[in-house]
Amino acid sequence: MILAVLPGDGIGPEITDATRHVLECVTQALSLDLSFYVRQIGLASLQASGTTLPPSVLEACRRADGIILGPVSTASYPSRDEGGINVSAELRIQLDLFANIRPSRTRDGLPYFGRTPMDLVIVRENTEGFYADRNMHRGSGELMPTPDLALAIRKISASASARIARAAFELAASRRRHVTAVHKSNVLGVTEGLFLREVRAVAKEHPDIAYDEQLVDSMAALLVRDAARYDVIVTTNMFGDILSDEAAELSGGLGMAASINFGERHCMAQAQHGSAPDIQGRNTANPTSLILSAAMLIDWLGRRHHDERLITAARVIDQSIDAVLQKPSTRTIDLGGPLSTTAFTSELCKEIDARPIR
Ligand code: NAD
Numbered sequence: 001m002i003l004a005v006l007p008g009d010g011i012g013p014e015i016t017d018a019t020r021h022v023l024e025c026v027t028q029a030l031s032l033d034l035s036f037y038v039r040q041i042g043l044a045s046l047q048a049s050g051t052t053l054p055p056s057v058l059e060a061c062r063r064a065d066g067i068i069l070g071p072v073s074t075a076s077y078p079s080r081d082e083g084g085i086n087v088s089a090e091l092r093i094q095l096d097l098f099a100n101i102r103p104s105r106t107r108d109g110l111p112y113f114g115r116t117p118m119d120l121v122i123v124r125e126n127t128e129g130f131y132a133d134r135n136m137h138r139g140s141g142e143l144m145p146t147p148d149l150a151l152a153i154r155k156i157s158a159s160a161s162a163r164i165a166r167a168a169f170e171l172a173a174s175r176r177r178h179v180t181a182v183h184k185s186n187v188l189g190v191t192e193g194l195f196l197r198e199v200r201a202v203a204k205e206h207p208d209i210a211y212d213e214q215l216v217d218s219m220a221a222l223l224v225r226d227a228a229r230y231d232v233i234v235t236t237n238m239f240g241d242i243l244s245d246e247a248a249e250l251s252g253g254l255g256m257a258a259s260i261n262f263g264e265r266h267c268m269a270q271a272q273h274g275s276a277p278d279i280q281g282r283n284t285a286n287p288t289s290l291i292l293s294a295a296m297l298i299d300w301l302g303r304r305h306h307d308e309r310l311i312t313a314a315r316v317i318d319q320s321i322d323a324v325l326q327k328p329s330t331r332t333i334d335l336g337g338p339l340s341t342t343a344f345t346s347e348l349c350k351e352i353d354a355r356p357i358r
Contacts, residue, residue, distance in 0.1 A: 002035050002065050003297075004036075004066070004067045006039055006040075006067065006068065006087070007042075008071050009072050010275025011275060012071050012275055014287070015286075016038075019294045020068075022348055022352070025348075025352050026316060026317055030316070039057045042072050043076065043077075050083045052086075061091060066300075067266070068293075068297065069091065070290065071271055071274050073274075074087075076277075091268060093127060097263045099163075100124040100126040101122075101123055102244035102247075102257065102272060105119045105120075105251060106118055107321075111252065112252045115225055116225075117227075118223075120247060121175070122240050123171060123233065123240070124235060124241065125237050127160055128155040128236075130236075132154075162198040162202060165234055168199075168202075169203070169209055173208075178231035179206075180233050181195075181199045181213045181233075181234050182214050182240075182243065184239070192236075224246075227247065227251075245257070254272060254273045255289055256286070256289055258288075258289050258295070258296055259289075259296070270293055271293055283341050284333050285334075286333075286335065288325075291321065291348070292317070292318065294317075299311055299315075302314065320352045324351050330344070332344050
């Protein structure tokens with residue numbers, strides 16, 4: 001298996017180095033067949049080749065078995081005409097990575113900020129919705145008819161709603177068998193109505209999985225009050241983005257928020273957080289979210305290729321992170337611990353090496 005590694009901007013190079021190091025440890029420990037090629041994107045690539053995403057890198061991603069994308073400083077990019085392509089958005093659209101899977105789980109011994117522990121997954125539609133910069137075939141979904149009037153178009157299709165619903169029910173079948181659709185159909189009756197129509201149709205095909213619905217505003221409150229009651233949450237693009245950051249923070253912190261983006265053929269690991277330019281180059285970033293995202297990627301690859309060793313490797317990484325984070329002395333600075341990015345990575349590799357599971 002070959003993984004394309006794109007370091008990105010800000011803390012991206014630090015946390016992608018850490019992630020690659022952990023994958024190399026687990027490759028050695030479990031005799032996996034994993035190799036990597038690293039390609040420049042983002043501001044480094046803009047300076048070297050005039051674009052944040054060279055066509056050759058996009059092609060390398062198409063050829064790879066999986067992709068590890070570091071965070072990108074999109075807020076600092078010039079316009080697309082000047083080479084500033086939003087790498088994350090472009091890869092999601094070009095590779096049709098329609099499902100964004102964002103788990104949030106409290107971990108033994110680690111403080112959490114909601115009123116209950118939680119173990120839930122937000123399944124977010126990734127290709128349309130209110131993401132006006134990418135929801136049109138040509139042009140933008142945002143327009144300005146006059147200097148004092150701006151409009152944004154939100155796109156919901158039956159096909160995208162149905163396929164994200166199927167992804168949610170398939171995931172729920174391997175978990176606690178409960179799907180909650182989050183919507184705002186009381187205000188956006190037409191678009192949210194279409195989304196719900198499709199999710200309800202998929203729910204009918206899965207009578208063995210409990211199904212309910214929740215308005216997005218009350219969901220924001222319920223995540224704080226009683227996140228323990230949720231298993232799999234399926235929702236549209238923007239709601240999923242916002243709720244998943246909330247859930248991640250409530251479960252312990254954005255530094256542990258993992259995610260994958262997948263489609264029919266490709267899968268990309270990507271931390272939920274941004275490029276954190278305020279702490280870049282200090283060796284203080286918490287690499288956990290990208291490491292856990294990479295573990296989700298190799299689990300996805302393991303299931304796709306029926307390779308039990310990859311599935312085991314993902315579990316070993318997850319359990320090793322639990323073990324390391326349990327002790328206050330082996331936590332990173334954002335979690336109140338003393339460890340730098342590199343020191344935490346070394347601790348994690350020691351824990352992986354010490355695990356009896358082979
Ligand atoms: P951010 O997530 O980068 O940072 C928010 C806060 O969390 C900062 O204080 C940061 O230091 C901290 N933080 C984030 N990740 C951390 C980690 N791993 N360890 C320790 N602390 C961490 O959000 P922002 O500041 O709003 O955005 C910065 C840049 O990232 C912008 O250019 C934005 O467009 C971009 N962004 C990229 C992505 C992505 O690549 N997927 C996602 C969101 C934002």
